[in-house]
Amino acid sequence: MSDVTRREMLKGAAALGAAATVPHGLAAPAAAQTTRKRELVVAQGGDISKFDPHFSTSSNDIRVSFNLFDNLVARHPDGKLHPALATEWKLQGPTTWVFKIRQGVRWHNGDPFSSADAAFSLSRTWDPAVRTRVNTVFTTIDRIEAPDAATLVIHTKKPDPLLPARLAFYGGQIVPKKYLEAAGGDAFNAKPVGTGPVRFVSWTKDDKIVLEANGDYWGGKPDFDRMIVRAIPELAPRIAALLKGEVDIITQLPPDHGDRVNANPSTRVVGALYAGLYVLAVNSKVPPLDNPLVKQALSLAVDRELIVKELWRGRGIVPSGPVARGDNHFDTALPALAYNPRAARERLKKAGYRGEEIVIETTSGYTANDKPMSEAIQGMWRDVGVNARVEVLEYSVRAQKNRDRTFKGLWWSDPTSTLSDPDGMFWRLLSPGGPQDYWRHPRFDELGEAARFSVDEKFRGEAYREMTKIFLEHLPWIPVIQPYEDYGLQKHVEWTANPNQQFEIRRFNFRFRRA
Amino acid sequence: MRALFVFVGRRLARALVTVWLVSTVVFVVMRLSGDPVPLLLPPDAPRSEIFRVRAELGLDRPLPVQYGVFLANVARGDFGRSIHFREPAMRVVWGYLPATLELGLTAFGLAVLVAVPVGLLSAVRRNSLVDHATMGLALVGQSAPTFFLGILFILLFSLKAGLLPTSGRGGAAHLVLPALTLGAFAMASVARLTRSAVLEVLGADFVRTARAKGLAERVVVVKHTLKNAALPIVTITGLQLGTLLGGAVVTETVFAWPGIGRLAIQSIYNRDYPIVQCVVFLSALVFIVVNFCLDLVYGLVDPRARPR
Numbered sequence: 098m099s100d101v102t103r104r105e106m107l108k109g110a111a112a113l114g115a116a117a118t119v120p121h122g123l124a125a126p127a128a129a130q131t132t133r134k135r136e137l138v139v140a141q142g143g144d145i146s147k148f149d150p151h152f153s154t155s156s157n158d159i160r161v162s163f164n165l166f167d168n169l170v171a172r173h174p175d176g177k178l179h180p181a182l183a184t185e186w187k188l189q190g191p192t193t194w195v196f197k198i199r200q201g202v203r204w205h206n207g208d209p210f211s212s213a214d215a216a217f218s219l220s221r222t223w224d225p226a227v228r229t230r231v232n233t234v235f236t237t238i239d240r241i242e243a244p245d246a247a248t249l250v251i252h253t254k255k256p257d258p259l260l261p262a263r264l265a266f267y268g269g270q271i272v273p274k275k276y277l278e279a280a281g282g283d284a285f286n287a288k289p290v291g292t293g294p295v296r297f298v299s300w301t302k303d304d305k306i307v308l309e310a311n312g313d314y315w316g317g318k319p320d321f322d323r324m325i326v327r328a329i330p331e332l333a334p335r336i337a338a339l340l341k342g343e344v345d346i347i348t349q350l351p352p353d354h355g356d357r358v359n360a361n362p363s364t365r366v367v368g369a370l371y372a373g374l375y376v377l378a379v380n381s382k383v384p385p386l387d388n389p390l391v392k393q394a395l396s397l398a399v400d401r402e403l404i405v406k407e408l409w410r411g412r413g414i415v416p417s418g419p420v421a422r423g424d425n426h427f428d429t430a431l432p433a434l435a436y437n438p439r440a441a442r443e444r445l446k447k448a449g450y451r452g453e454e455i456v457i458e459t460t461s462g463y464t465a466n467d468k469p470m471s472e473a474i475q476g477m478w479r480d481v482g483v484n485a486r487v488e489v490l491e492y493s494v495r496a497q498k499n500r501d502r503t504f505k506g507l508w509w510s511d512p513t514s515t516l517s518d519p520d521g522m523f524w525r526l527l528s529p530g531g532p533q534d535y536w537r538h539p540r541f542d543e544l545g546e547a548a549r550f551s552v553d554e555k556f557r558g559e560a561y562r563e564m565t566k567i568f569l570e571h572l573p574w575i576p577v578i579q580p581y582e583d584y585g586l587q588k589h590v591e592w593t594a595n596p597n598q599q600f601e602i603r604r605f606n607f608r609f610r611r612a
Numbered sequence: 613m614r615a616l617f618v619f620v621g622r623r624l625a626r627a628l629v630t631v632w633l634v635s636t637v638v639f640v641v642m643r644l645s646g647d648p649v650p651l652l653l654p655p656d657a658p659r660s661e662i663f664r665v666r667a668e669l670g671l672d673r674p675l676p677v678q679y680g681v682f683l684a685n686v687a688r689g690d691f692g693r694s695i696h697f698r699e700p701a702m703r704v705v706w707g708y709l710p711a712t713l714e715l716g717l718t719a720f721g722l723a724v725l726v727a728v729p730v731g732l733l734s735a736v737r738r739n740s741l742v743d744h745a746t747m748g749l750a751l752v753g754q755s756a757p758t759f760f761l762g763i764l765f766i767l768l769f770s771l772k773a774g775l776l777p778t779s780g781r782g783g784a785a786h787l788v789l790p791a792l793t794l795g796a797f798a799m800a801s802v803a804r805l806t807r808s809a810v811l812e813v814l815g816a817d818f819v820r821t822a823r824a825k826g827l828a829e830r831v832v833v834v835k836h837t838l839k840n841a842a843l844p845i846v847t848i849t850g851l852q853l854g855t856l857l858g859g860a861v862v863t864e865t866v867f868a869w870p871g872i873g874r875l876a877i878q879s880i881y882n883r884d885y886p887i888v889q890c891v892v893f894l895s896a897l898v899f900i901v902v903n904f905c906l907d908l909v910y911g912l913v914d915p916r917a918r919p920r
Contacts, residue, residue, distance in 0.1 A: 143878075146696050228668060230653055233661065286698060302697075302707055303870035303878075304781050329779055329868040333763050337771050337778040493646055493881055500650040500662060530658065 130363060130588035131612040135322040137590075137602065138344040140335050144303045144328035148289035149282065150270035151222055151229040159267055160348065160600035161306060161326055166270035166291035169196060169215060169249075170261045174369065174593040174606055176423050176517055178261055182215065182271055182292065183249070191256040191552060192239070196249040202315050204273045205296045212243035217274035219251075219264075227282070234268030255550040258557070262516035266597070294319045294603050303328055317604035324602065339364055339585045346590060348600065350583040351465050352412040358585045365588055368412065368581035372596035373513040373522065374421050375464060376574040377457065377474070380504045381536035386455065390448035392572040395455070395507075397441035398481045399474055401434060405578060408466050408473065413580035418565040419523040421514050421579055423596060425554075426561040434576060441481045452484045456506040463492050464511045470577065471509070499532060507575070513597060519561045520549050527573055536573040623907070627900040634896040638889050639682055643675060648695050648883030669695060686893070692886035696879065701886035705872060705894065711781055712871035715863070716856035718787055719795035723856075724849055727799040731806025731845075735814065736833060746803065753800030762793040762866035779868040790867040794860045798852040805848050809841035816840070842913045850906040857902075858895040 143157045150162035171181035183196040202210040219241055223232045237257040242250040253260060263269065271292065277285050289297050294316060295308035306326040312318045327344065329335040336354055338344045340361050350358065355366045385391045401415040415433040420426060455478070459471035471487045478485040488505075490498070498504050510533065515521040524545045526533040541564055548560040568574075584594055593606040649665045666672045670681070685692060691701040730750075734743035753761075769789060770778040777786050813819060814837055822836045823829075861873040872891050879887035911918040 147698055149698075152698065228665075233658065283698065301781075301870060302704070303874055304711075304868070327780060327868065330874070331759075331763075331866050331868070334766055334779040334866055334868060337766050338780075341771055341774070341778055343778055343780075491881075493651055493883055496650040497646050500647070500659075 131610045132587070132589035133612070134345070134589070134609055137319075137321040137324045137346070137607075137609075138327065139324065139346045139348070139600075139602075140327045140329045140338055140344040141348040142328075142332075142335065143330055145300075145306065145326075147286050148297065148300075149286040150272065151218075151227070151231050151268065152286070153230060154267045156598050157328075159598075161308075162270055163293075163599050164295050164308070164324075164602050165289055165293045165297060166272065167293050168265050168269040168271065169198075170265040170269070171601075172262070172265040172517065172595070172597065172599065174595045174601075176372070176596060178265055181265075182210070183264075186261055188552065192253045194251045194253070194260055196251070198247050198249055199315060200247055202292055203313055204276065204292055205290045205311065206273075206276060208273060208275055210271075210273075210292055211246040212249040213246070214274045215249050215271055216241045216243040217277075218271045219269075221272065221277075222268050229268075231268035234263060234266075237263075256552045257550065258552045258554070259516050259518055259520055262518060262521065266515045266521075266599070295324050298323075314604075319602060319604055320608040336585065339587070342587065345587045346592065347585040349465075350585045352408075352410045352581070352583065355410060355412065355583055363588055365586055366583050367586050367592065367594055368583040369594040369596040370414070370423060371511075371513075371580050371582045371598075372421060372423055372517060373511060373579070374416050374419070374574075374576050375470075375509065375511050375578050375580060376576045377507040378504070378510040378526075378533050378574050379507050379535065379572060380502075381571070381573055383506065385448065385450055385453045386506060388448045388450075389571045390444045391450055392575065393570070394441040394444040394448065394450070394481065395478060395483065396572055396575045397435060397437045397444065398477050398483065399434075399575065399577065400436045400477055401577060402436065404470060404473055408469050409578065409580055412583060413578040416576040416579050419527075419568045419574060419576065420519050420561065420565065421522060423517070424514050424522065425518040426558045428562060428565065431565070438477075438481050445482060450483070452482075454484050454486055457485065457487050458490050458495070458498070458504055458506070458508045459487055460492050460495050460509065461489050463495070464509055465580065467509045474577075502532075502535065504535075510574070515597070517597070519564075520545075523568070523574070524549065533573070536571060538567055538571060541567045541571075619907075623904055627904070630900060631893065631896055635683075635686060635889065635893055636679075638892045639679060639885075642880075642883070642885045642888055643678075645880075646883055647671070648885070651882055652695065682889070686889075691890040691893070694879075694884055694887050696882045696884045696887070701884075701890040704887060705875065705890045708870060708872040708875045711869060712857065712860075712864075712873070714781075714787065715790055715794060715860065715869060715871055716853075716858075718791040719798060719860075720849075720853050720856050722791060722795040723798035723802050723852055727802035728806050728845065728849075730799075731803040732810055732833070732838065734803070735807045735810035738811065743807075747807065750800040750803045753796040754804070756796070758793060758797070758860075758862040759866055761796055762789070762863060765789045765793055766866075779866075781869055790863050790869050793866070794856065794863040798849075798856060802845070802849055802852065806841070806845050809844045810837055813837045813841045839913070843910065846906065846909055846913060850902055850909070854899040854902040857898045 141157055141160060145158045145161050146155065147153055147158065148162065148165065150166050167182045169181060169183040171179045173179050182199050182202065184199050186194060186196045189195050198212040198215060204210055219235055219238065221227050222229050222235055237253045237255065237260065239252045239254045244250065251260065273290050276290050294311050294314045296311050298307040298309050300306045308324040310319050310322055329338060332351065335347050336357065339347045339358065342363060350366060358364050358366050379386050379392060381387055405411060405413045405415060414422065417431040417433050420428065457471045457475060459467050461468040468489065475485045475487050512522055512526055525531060528545055529537065529542055544560040544564050548557045551557055582594060582598060586592060589610045591608050591610055595601055649662050652665060653661060670678065689702065693699065694701045694704050697704050730746050734746045737743050766778050766789065769776045776788050780786055819832060819836055822832045860871065861877050863869065864871040864874040876888060876891040
């Protein structure tokens, strides 16, 4: 990994699939590794909590549910939207979307799939009687019609340019109307039925989930007979299981363990540039963080290049603003956030900063490197004369503070770009009433609202450019890094990771290397 | 016989009070620790949504009312529905019990079958090489942290030697490393205690008498010494059994073993009150039952301990 240069990193997420992460010396023997395995074993850092895709948004759960179920629209590792249960879609008038539904698809229990299932699924997400956990995903939808089995018409309340993108992420998984209505929610959760490439067989909690390949899958049967998802919470045993060959893929591989995986003759690291950012979110209501000059100084004092190099072993890039690389309207002309301790000192002086304490509330291990980065940044801030302190929080305390909006100063946030667009990223979190509503700016709010409901991409692009300018002056977040999400793989596995943590095992992105 | 009934009755009453106290403490501590709802919803869920889910889970009611409902349900064996799994808590915990019993009983078996003979041997061969070696090993077993031992075992026996699986539950091979790791502490303490208990008895007058009578050393050790040294050994093994069956958080986590220790710790992080309450209740129950059995065993081993 160490011989991957920053220039190579910057070529973009799509180009940087498997190949670039393999040291050159290992690329050749990799070709020789083949297998006869008919069983794919995946180990992740925790078990799932439920199968019903409308009742969870946790990453452990969706790694499984995105394979049991399909969405109408799929976002592939290339970052683009592709047909899934809908074969095509188009906008008819500003608020009417027409989706052509794939024909001949069957549920895992043999029932035929139709537009009625799709209409039922989407309506189920906000049905007050069902009480799902994804009832805020489709708030832009006004009503849904299924005029025939092959057509779905969605009317939105206002123009919604991102409806297809919303359908591609959580909340958008399509569930079976007939089975669910007959069996009830609990039975469905215990024995899920989807249309996806794998079928449910069994689940032993905190041990393993057994799935079998769906031979009738519309996207082609995946290249295995069985798929097993194991939960191995501790990192060391998870890596040991990979190195010993007990598992084929491990998730959540921290950057400082990549060398070990690459050095092992039969394994390698594969990653994707995370569709999102790691930022220090700021409570801009408490002094001295209510002063933009102080926040600018804090940002200027962070040596992000050093953090990427030392703490991330080069597995990340320095952000340029609130829009993640790979998203719509990412401005390639914008320079990476600067490191300038002298300018930082000057701004602190200009702001009249008098040594007030600034607290970073960090979790330890919730996101990769959260605590080490906090400590490094604390040191960098102290170097320019900021009285910085780090406090460690347990994750559930953080969740509570997030809800109550009671953070003392700065805290780590890892906003995922759920729609590959600024709207599903910084505007989702920083908009009025959003979970990180600690700062308001009339022009910023006006533009965010207008861009959300405009189908004019040129206008949207301009709006986000102006919002970025306002953002960089006021810094409601201090973006720190856009990291890679790394996985450990056996060399006999060929698989492309998805940047948005969606863990998809389908024919188009997975195969075993056969002799 | 009547004395036995009084004895059992008293123990039962005390056990009930203990279980009630434990349940109450867990109830209060879990509520003090925070709200499960923010952990259930996506981070951008609006506040109205949070209040709705709180009401749905009954968390908006006054604490005394929640407590009353809790006690009434527990009396009927109902611990409520898991917030995290959306299933009855008892059913979830029940599903984890076999793994915990398998691991706990194996570790316990190791502790008894290995540690008692080893302790006995090193006492009889006091200050010999065997004594120094086993007691040195016991010291390591007792002082090395479980996570360190577990990962060391994985590195040595799974990765380097390739003999055993790294983690997970499966056949007998999967059980070896976790049981050794979990049993290390129990084995060490039982072996050390056996040694010192036997040594103490070996110095007693009646042992000297037995030897003076010309009894074979084997008879002296097994019949006269071991029986008299049994009381402390039974006590410590019994306590170890309670601990081993209560779930082993660290061992289960390191070896991805699906037992109730891991369930408990995750449920604490998830603020899954019903599961935590159920696990703690069962663990307390196990301890009480084990202690009760211990008292009965005392009576068997030592006539002086029998209720009169």
